[in-house]
Every structure is written in C-alpha cells, then in structure tokens.
Amino acid sequence: xxxxxxxxxxxxxxxxxxxxxxxxxxxxxxxxxxxxxxxxxxxxxxxxxxxxxxxxxxxxxxxxxxxxxxxxxxxxxxxxxxxxxxxxxxxxxxxxxxxxxxxxxxxxxxxxxxxxxxxxxxxxxxxxxxxxxxxxxxxxxxxxxxxxxxxxxxxxxxxxxxxxxxxxxxxxxxxxxxxxxxxxxxxxxxxxxxxxxxxxx
Amino acid sequence: xxxxxxxxxxxxxxxxxxxxxxxxxxxxxxxxxxxxxxxxxxxxxxxxxxxxxxxxxxxxxxxxxxxxxxxxxxxxxxxxxxxxxxxxxxxxxxxxxxxxxxxxxxxxxxxxxxxxxxxxxxxxxxxxxxxxxxxxxxxxxxxxxxxxxxxxxxxxxxxxxxxxxxxxxxxxxxxxxxxxxxxxxxxxxxxxxxxxxxxxxxxxxxxxxxxxxxxxxxxxxxxxxxxxxxx
Numbered sequence: 001x002x003x004x005x006x007x008x009x010x011x012x013x014x015x016x017x018x019x020x021x022x023x024x025x026x027x028x029x030x031x032x033x034x035x036x037x038x039x040x041x042x043x044x045x046x047x048x049x050x051x052x053x054x055x056x057x058x059x060x061x062x063x064x065x066x067x068x069x070x071x072x073x074x075x076x077x078x079x080x081x082x083x084x085x086x087x088x089x090x091x092x093x094x095x096x097x098x099x100x101x102x103x104x105x106x107x108x109x110x111x112x113x114x115x116x117x118x119x120x121x122x123x124x125x126x127x128x129x130x131x132x133x134x135x136x137x138x139x140x141x142x143x144x145x146x147x148x149x150x151x152x153x154x155x156x157x158x159x160x161x162x163x164x165x166x167x168x169x170x171x172x173x174x175x176x177x178x179x180x181x182x183x184x185x186x187x188x189x190x191x192x193x194x195x196x197x198x199x200x201x
Numbered sequence: 202x203x204x205x206x207x208x209x210x211x212x213x214x215x216x217x218x219x220x221x222x223x224x225x226x227x228x229x230x231x232x233x234x235x236x237x238x239x240x241x242x243x244x245x246x247x248x249x250x251x252x253x254x255x256x257x258x259x260x261x262x263x264x265x266x267x268x269x270x271x272x273x274x275x276x277x278x279x280x281x282x283x284x285x286x287x288x289x290x291x292x293x294x295x296x297x298x299x300x301x302x303x304x305x306x307x308x309x310x311x312x313x314x315x316x317x318x319x320x321x322x323x324x325x326x327x328x329x330x331x332x333x334x335x336x337x338x339x340x341x342x343x344x345x346x347x348x349x350x351x352x353x354x355x356x357x358x359x360x361x362x363x364x365x366x367x368x369x370x371x372x373x374x375x376x377x378x379x380x381x382x383x384x385x386x387x388x389x390x391x392x393x394x395x396x397x398x399x400x401x402x403x404x405x406x407x408x409x410x411x412x413x414x415x416x417x418x419x420x421x422x423x424x425x426x427x428x429x430x431x432x
Contacts, residue, residue: 073225074225075217077221077224078217078224079217081220081265126265129221129264130228168257
C-alpha cells in the first residue's frame with residue numbers, strides 16, 4: 001500500500017522521524033518558506049533596488065555628514081583660488097589682446113598678454129582664495145560649535161565671510177557684503193541639490 | 202573594524218587639495234609674519250592697526266605665491282606619476298625641478314636652469330629627510346618565532362610622518378593595507394605636507410622604489426605548505 005507509506009512518511013516528517021525510522025537529525029527544507037517569512041522575502045527589493053547614495057564600507061565614514069576641517073579648508077581654498085585665477089587670467093588675456101597696438105612685434109604682444117593675464121589672475125585668485133579660506137574656517141568652526149550638519153552653518157559662514165572681507169570699508173558695506181555672502185552660500189547649496197537631481201552626470 | 206581610507210586623494214583631486222592647502226599655509230604663515238612685522242614697524246599707538254594693514258596688503262600675496270608653487274608642484278608630480286607609472290621619490294624631485302624651472306622661464310634659459318637645479322636639490326633634501334624619518338620611526342620589532350610567523354612578520358605600522366597626526370579616528374588600529382616594508386612611499390611625504398597634514402596620513406602601500414628593505418616576512422619561515430609528494 002504505497003499510499004499509506006506516503007502518508008506515513010508525511011506524518012513521520014512532521015514528527016521528526018526519518019525514512020529509516022530513526023530520529024531525523026536535520027530539518028526538511030521547505031522551498032516555499034520564504035513566501036511566508038517576512039525576513040526572507042524583502043531580499044528581492046534589497047537586491048534590485050540600487051542605492052543612490054554612496055555606500056560606505058566603514059562606520060566612521062558613514063556617520064560623517066561633513067568634510068573634516070582640513071579637507072574642507074583645502075577644498076574650498078583650492079576651488080576659490082583656481083577659479084579666481086582662471087577667471088582673472090581669462091579677463092587679463094582679453095585685456096592684453098585688446099590693448100595691442102598695430103605694428104608691434106609678436107614678442108611684445110605675447111609679453112603684454114602674459115603680464116596682464118598674470119596680474120589680473122593673481123589679484124582675483126588671491127582674493128577668491130582668501131574668501132575660500134575664511135569661508136571654510138568659519139563653516140568648520142560654526143558647524144563644530146553648534147553641532148549642526150545642515151545648511152545653517154553654511155549660510156552663517158557665508159554671512160561672516162562677506163562681513164569679514166569688507167570689514168575695513170565700514171559697517172554698512174560689511175553688512176551688505178555679509179548679506180551677499182550668505183545669499184551666495186545658500187544659493188550654492190540649493191544649486192548643488194538641484195544640479196544633483198536634474199543634471200544627468 | 203579597519204581604518205577608513207584617509208590618506209591623500211587620488212591624483213587629479215590631489216592638485217586641488219594641494220593648491221588649497223598651500224594657499225592656507227602661505228596665508229596663515231604670511232599673516233603671522235607680516236602682522237609681527239607690521240607691529241614692529243608701526244608708530245606707538247598705531248601698532249595693531251599697522252599690523253592689520255600689513256597683513257591685508259601682504260598675506261594674500263604670500264598665500265598666492267605658495268599656492269602657485271604648490272599647485273605647479275602637484276601638477277608636475279601627478280604628471281610624473283602618470284608618465285612613469287610608479288610612485289617614487291624621484292617624481293617629487295623631478296617635479297620640484299620642473300616647478301623651479303617653469304617659474305623662472307620668462308627670465309631665460311640660464312636663470313630657469315639654475316632655479317630648476319635649486320628646486321630639484323631642495324626637493325631631494327626634503328625627500329631624503331622624509332625617507333630617513335620614516336626609517337627611524339617605523340623600526341621593525343622582532344617577535345619570537347614561536348608565535349605565528351605570518352602575523353608577527355608585519356612590523357607594527359605607525360602612521361609615519363609623525364608631525365601630521367590628526368586624531369579624527371582611532372589611531373590604534375594599524376593600517377593593514379600598508380606593506381610591511383618600512384620604506385613608505387615618501388613621494389607623498391612632501392606633497393602631503395601641504396594637504397595631508399590636515400588629514401591623517403597613512404603609509405601608502407607598495408612602494409616599488411629604488412631602495413627596499415629586506416621584508417621580514419620572507420626571512421621568517423611561513424606556515425608549512427603541503428608537499429605533494431606521492432610515493
């Protein structure tokens with residue numbers, strides 16, 4: 001009676017008795033268990049939903065939300081200096097080319113272009129680098145002081161940078177420059193979010 | 202467990218960091234120097250104002266020249282690394298020479314060559330000092346061979362470049378990625394002076410340089426490998 005063996009073995013499986021009659025040492029595998037197991041089933045989203053933010057390997061890096069102060073300093077200062085000198089250099093090149101007089105040798109023209117681009121680039125680059133330096137120092141300091149990870153410390157640092165930069169020109173221009181700085185800082189944060197969202201790089 | 206990777210950035214971003222770090226160093230150092238100089242050279246009662254004025258006039262300029270030097274040096278360094286496909290102190294030396302020559306190029310070939318020579322010698326001295334410092338700092342410790350030789354073969358890794366310890370993370374976890382050789386990649390030592398000083402410096406691994414020390418792991422016997430000898 002094969003049917004009875006089948007039912008016997010089913011009952012035996014439930015009772016933990018193996019095919020040879022002895023006690024089963026291992027559990028029978030039920031291939032459908034993940035359908036009802038809430039811990040196994042979410043595996044599919046975990047596999048197929050790719051993360052959009054970087055996945056961190058180390059706990060110390062994952063909990064950070066800000067750059068360290070040294071990294072912030074070198075980054076902001078470097079960006080400021082390079083962009084300032086690039087813009088200033090470009091403007092100086094245009095000025096130098098425009099100031100050329102007819103009938104001049106090539107050497108003279110090149111010399112004038114180099115001089116003007118160098119001077120203008122140096123001036124703007126120094127100012128922009130200084131701005132970046134002050135801004136990064138203020139931002140790291142304020143963020144550490146008020147334990148803030150958001151945009152508030154950035155905006156306040158922008159205010160402070162503008163005010164500090166024009167401090168020697170009197171309180172009114174310092175206030176105006178501070179307002180411009182704070183606005184620029186806020187807009188840069190917002191612009192970065194927008195760029196991350198809508199620009200497909 | 203394990204240390205996050207906090208050594209210097211990979212090469213293209215390293216230039217930005219070096220420019221920024223150099224500008225910061227020059228600006229802060231120049232501020233201090235010119236403030237004291239302005240303080241000294243001002244009439245009584247106007248000292249602080251005189252100092253501040255001197256700083257405002259001179260500090261950005263000093264910062265800018267530091268930044269130019271650091272940026273050019275870092276660019277040439279990264280270019281040499283890319284061209285030679287090696288991480289050496291030679292990259293830094295050649296980069297220093299190229300920077301010196303480039304900055305004096307407008308004065309003609311003679312001054313440019315002289316400046317290049319000075320730059321190269323200066324960098325060679327700095328790199329040599331860095332190598333010696335690394336060797337002195339990371340002296341290997343010889344554990345008895347009774348213990349697992351593979352574990353004891355790696356000398357305890359001290360994040361070299363002693364002056365630049367930024368305790369952002371726990372510093373007792375030895376960097377396992379670094380090689381066991383005590384001659385670390387000192388090509389990063391001088392450049393790291395600009396920007397790595399702000400971050401925690403780790404020894405960069407695998408320096409295929411001119412000088413290598415005897416690796417202890419090759420001297421101590423490794424765990425016995427199975428010998429496939431039949432009959």
